[in-house]
Amino acid sequence: MASSRIISHSPPNLHRQSSPFDTVKPLPPQNLNLPPKRHRNLRIHTSLRSSSHSNNDLNDTVELRTNSVSAVSNDVVSKDPISLPRPLSSNQSSTAVSDGSRLRVAYQGVRGAYSESAAQKAYPNCEAVPCEQFDTAFEAVERWLVDRAVLPIENSLGGSIHRNYDLLLRHRLHIVGEVKYAVHHCLMANPGVKLENLKRVLSHPQALAQCENTLTGWGLVREAVDDTAGAAKHVALNNLQDAGAVASSAAAEIYGLNILAQDIQDDSDNITRFLVLAREPILPGIDRPFKTSIVFSLEEGPGILFKALAVFALRQINLSKIESRPLRKQPLRTSDDNSNRYFDYLFYVDFEASMADQNAQNALRHLKEFATFLRVLGSYPMDISMT
Template identity: 40%
Template sequence: MSEETGKNGKGIIAFQGARGANSDMACHLVYPEMEVLPCHSFEDTFAAVRNGHAELAMIPIDNSRAGRVADNHHLLPDSGLHIVGEHYQRIRHHLLAPKGATMETIKRVHSHVHAIGQSRNLIREHGFEALVAADTAGAAAEVAEKNSIEDAAIAPPLAAELYNLETLATDVQDTDDNTTRFVIMAREPIDPDPAESTVVTTFVFRVRSVPAALYKALGGFATNGVNITKLESYITDGSFAVAQFYADIEGHPDDRMVRLALEELSFFSKEVKILGVYPASPFRKQVAAQ
């Protein structure tokens, strides 16, 4: 990292995991001009931006096969950061192993729990023992260090180059529609122009404890014609009595219909917190057109 680039975190994008992870690949694809900063945990990734060590953070939030990245739904509201963009990335898993290994010598595969879950057909077909690692690229680094022809990693293609591993099989994921949605976080929010592109508003809310509160809270989106593209609930404490909702909608909070819908939501909610207003990824239109 150069002294000029590292000053105030400018030109640096943070991600959770080791070099070669899918988040690393996403950083290079969206911001090829930026330097990457690998972080041990998601908490460290958020802190890197919050403390000025990085300008942006690339955070996975959902996968089309494995569902939401649960940690981040809990961490986003209190991160002190704002969503300023989104990126959808097709996930490709390769089977990587040290030189000399073959499909016949492999007994164990190492990878992130989601990658293992997304590659069950390969694991079952060959009778591999699946061992969970912190992340896919970290699994590749571990396999490279072990240098055993009995161990392989399920990891992104970039990891083979970084850790000098052989590719025994490509695209071992069970389906071709395996896609992860990332959100891009920054210290300051942005205010995109709805006239230039479709705008997404992301927020979390907790409804009041009254009958039909969720139905009433969301009624304003229906009556005002605001499209909710994602709505998910999750427990915020150990009592199972308090649920928080995460939502994505199409539209800018300053749009009249969106403003009216949010006002109605606020009336029936204990708290509404906007996490970001940002341009929609072109991927949304591609999916809608299919």
């Protein structure tokens, strides 16, 4: 497997920072006297960031490498478990953090990405750690390089982020919160470049789609790249005179670009929902609105999905999201008489109830009567800031 890469700014802290997502009862102490684990070789990039947003921020990186013990095995011997940072999902009030330590929160993209802003909304005093890929952010949490990851799961205009649904099942992280972030797209270009000088515009495919009517009206050719802030960085680094970028106002400030137009999205109600992921779950409560995310699979049969979802309707539990993904290890199933072939699916469901609620527990017990597989991904406080 190719090594993953993470951009980081300083060594991980051993202390935690509280957040609205963590104000719940603490988990019991965890026994860390485990046999040494083995981990994959990982490549880390550490950015040397100055206090000002100069162009030096764009290039100044230091590469650190961990040693690989075996080229055949996926793993290397881990740290002494006693020296590992303690789990960071136990309850602490925000006033309890007085030593200035900061939580390290991974996000996908480069500085100025909307995901960075979402991470800072979730944990206002965190150290946001950019990662090149979604997979890298998951691995960073699992391997104690960061304390949390904040990753997009759906957008009100673009729909679901399917890659992250698949990664939720592949990795053993827990959802401990959600963040809803309002996206405001800006058209930006290098200093001295005007709108009439532009021939093309770079951004993430979803951002370009969300601004399609506006960009078409300006006659600009759309070019897709990996992320919005990355587009701004590319335009600035290469001093492009015929190309602009669609990104956040924060990206324009960081990379020294001028904003030519603000709020250029075709629909003003452009909200991205992010999940907050951690190594340990939080203990759910009933003192405020909670949401629970699960994934399950079903046997094929008439009305089987209806029966599965009915366990929630019978108990007046609202479903806020349902997503189906192919069951990759067994994408097709043949009927008993070999006359038909069926697609096999995993169903991801969000429902508005806490696992501390007996009603929700009864619903899942009922669901197990139909499910061939069931996993609770997390039970966590709802973000009601947009309501």
